[in-house]
Amino acid sequence: MKVLTEILKRKYNLNSVEEISKVVMDSRKIEKNSLFIAINSGNNYIEEALAKEASLIIADNYSGDNEKVIVVEDSVLAIQELALQYRNELGVKVIGITGSNGKTTTKDIIYSILSQRYRCKKTEGNYNNHIGLPFTILQLEDSDEIIVLEMGMSSFGEIDTLCKISQPNYGIITNIGDSHLEFLKTRENVFKAKSEIVKYVDSDKLLVCGDDFYLKSLNSLTVGYGANCKYQITDFVDSDNGIELTLDSNHYNVRLNGEHNCLNSAMGIIMGERFNLSCDEIQRGLGSLNLTPMRFQKIEKGETIYINDAYNASPISMRYSLETFDRLYNDRVKIAVLGDMLELGEDEIKYHREVLEKANSIKVDKIYVYGPRMKKAYEILEDTKLITHFSDKEQIKAEIRESFPQAKAILLKGSRGMKMEEIIEG
Template identity: 55%
Template sequence: MKKLSEIITKLLSLKNKKINISSVKMDSRKIEKDDVFFALNNGKNYIEDVLKKGASLVICDDKKWEGHERVKVVEDTLMTMQEIAYEYRKELSVKVIGIVGSNGKTTTKDIVYSILSTKYKCIKTEGNYNNHIGVPYTLLQLKEDDDYAVVEMGMSNKGEIKVLCDIALPDYGIITNIGDSHLEFLLNRENVFIEKSEIKNYVDSKNLILFGDDFYLKNLEGIKVGFGENNNYIIKDYIETEKGIEFQIDNEKYYFGMNGKHNCINASIGVTIGKKLNLSINEINEGLKNCVVTPMRFQKIEKNGIKYINDSYNASPVSMKYSLETFNNVYKNISKIAVLADMGELGNDELKYHIDTIEYALSLDIEKIIILGKIMKEASNSIENKEKLIIAETKEEIKNIIRESFSDRIILLKGSNFNHLWEIME
C-alpha cells in the first residue's frame, strides 16, 4: 500500500518517511504487524496493546501519546481518517459504485460484488459499515490494483449522503427504492427521496441505476430496471421456488438463491450493472449463484429442530410487507408463524405503520402472529379480531411459546435490529 503510505506521511507531516502498511484497522483485537490503527471512540484505551502487537502507526486524538514515535496525535481522529480516505481514493484508478436506498442496500451490495468479482478485482462494504465511519474505512481497505469498490451508503438524517459521496466520489450510483425509513428525522418520503437521490449529483445519468417502478424514482433520469414497461430493463417470467427465484431480462434467464420479489429486484439491479460493465450471461449467473449474502436477510436456519426464516437485521414498513408477502408465497399450504417486533425511526406516524403491518400480516395465510415491543403492543389495541394474535412481553416468552406449541412450524423473525430477534433461536 505504497500510495496510502505516501498520503499518510504527507498529510500527517510524519518524520518517518517509510511507513510500512499491511492494512488499516479500527478493531484493536484484529491488529497484526505493520497495521495502521485508527483509535476511534474507546479505541484509544487499547493503544498500548496495539503497539505491542506491532502496529506501524496509531492515529489518535489523545494528547498523552504526544511524542511517541509510532503514534500521531491529531485534532480529530475521524476527520483525519475521512481526509486520508478521500485523498487515497483520488489517487487510485478504482471505480466506486455507491449504493443508496431505503431497503435492499446490503443485499444489492453483496449481489453486485459477487457478480463483478467473476471478472474484476473488487472490494465491498463489510457488514453494515455504511456510515461516516464505515465508508472511509471501506475505502482504506482498497489495494492499488483493485478495479471496483462496491460501497453501501446509509443515512438517518439530512446531508449524510452528500458527506459520504464527497468522500467516496462515486463513478456509478444505484438507488434501490424510496421507503419510510428515517421518518423520525426526515418527516416524509419526499425528504427521503431528496436525500437518497443526492448521489445523482455525483454520477452521470448513464451510470445511475434505479428501480424504475418506484413512485419517486420512475421520473429520475438514469437506467431503470423493474417490472413495468417504462423500464430500460424489464423483469419478466418471475418465478418463486423454495430454493430461490428465476426471472428473465432481455430474454435471458437468471437464477438467484433467495426468495422474494424484493430480492428479484435486487438481483436485477446486479444483472443490469453487470451487463453495463460487459459481463456475460454466464458470468452474471455465476455471480448470482455464488453470492454470499450478509446474514439475517431472509436467512433459512434450523436450530434445535425448529425451522426459522431469520429476516431480523432491520425493518421498515416496506421491508415488513416484502418479508411477509414472500413468507406467505414461498410456504404456501404449510403451517407457519410470524414473529413481528417494533420498527424504529418512523416519526409521528409510527403507530399507524405498525397497525398497517399487523393488519397486513393477519390478512395472509399465517396461522399465528406473535408480536413483541411497546409500539406493536399499542398497535394491537386497534385490531378488532385478535384471534390470530399472540402478544408477548419478552423473547424468552416467545421461545417457550414456540417450543410448547409451534416447534413443527416454520417461523419468520422480522423486526428492527434493536429487538435482537435472532436471540429467539438461541
C-alpha cells in the first residue's frame, strides 16, 4: 500500500512512516505495519495497537504523546476523507450498488464476473454504511482496478454521503421495496433516498430494473423482463439445478434460483459487457460465483435441504423467496419457516398477513411462523390450516424432526434480528 502510505505522509506532515500493509478498525486484527483507525470505543485500544507495532494510529480521543498516534477531531470524518483521497489517487473504477433487495447478491455476481479479467475488491459482510464503505475502500491495493461497493441506507442523505466518499463511476439500483418504512414511511420516499446515487453517475452508466414502477422513470439503462427494457431477459428457466436466461442473444446458466436472481444475474452480465468481457468470460464468472452466506443458500443435511435465506427480509424479498420455493423441490415434503420482518412501521401486521397469504398459495406442506408480528398476522388470517405459530425455535426443530422424518426441503426466511438460521440442525 505504497500509495496510501504516501498519502498519509503528506496529509499529516509525517517525516517518515513504515509502509502500511493493512488497515484495521478491530484491535484484535492488528499486525505489524498496520494502520489502526480508532473509532468510538476503538480509542480504548491505542496502547494495545502500539504494543502490536502498528505503523500508525488515527484516533480522536488520545492524551498521550506517542508520535505514531495522529489525533484528529473526528475519526469517522478522517476515515471518509482518507478513503476519498485514496480512491482518487489510485484511479480505480467504482461500481456503487443500492436498492431495497438484491444488493449483496448483485455485488457478488459482478465481482465474480469482473474478476475473470480485472483485479477487483468488493464490500465484505455488512460494511455498507458511512464507516464500512470507506473502510472497504481502504482495503484496496495499489494494483487493484475495480471496486464493487454495496451502499446501504435507512434514511435520506445516506446514499448521498456514500457517493461523496466513493465517487462511483457506475451505479446500479436493484429495485424499490418496502424496506425501511419505519423511518421513510412511504415507498416514494424509499425511491427518493435510493435515487440519490443518480446525480453522481452518467445516465449511460446507471443500470436499473426497468420493470420497477419507480425506477423505469429514471433516465438510465434498464434491464428486466418487459419489452420496454433496453436489455430484455428472455428464455428464463428455473429448476432445482439453477436458472437459465438469454440476454443480448447470449445464453447463460447460473447456480441460483428465482426470477429476482435472474434479474441480479442480468445486471452482472451487463456490467461485464460494459467492461468488454467476452460471453465466455462472463459465463466463467457466473460459474465460479461464491455468494455471501444466507442468500438462498442451499445446505444439505442428510436427506434434508435447508434453503437458508435468513440474512434479512422485507415484503418483497419474502415474496421472491416464496415464489422461488414454489417452483423447487416438489418431489419431497416442503416446509416454509418464516420469521418476523422488522422496520416496517405502522402497517407491519398488514405486510405480515400478506406474506402468510402468499405462503398459503404456493406448493408447501407446512408453514411454521415465529415472532410476535407473525403471531398477530396469523391470528387474523382466515385460512390457517397449513400454518402453526411457535414461540421457540427449538420447538420448530423438534416438530420438523418428529413429524417429517422423510426427505424434505425447508425454507428459512426472516429479518436478521430473528436469526432463523438457528433452526438448521447440527
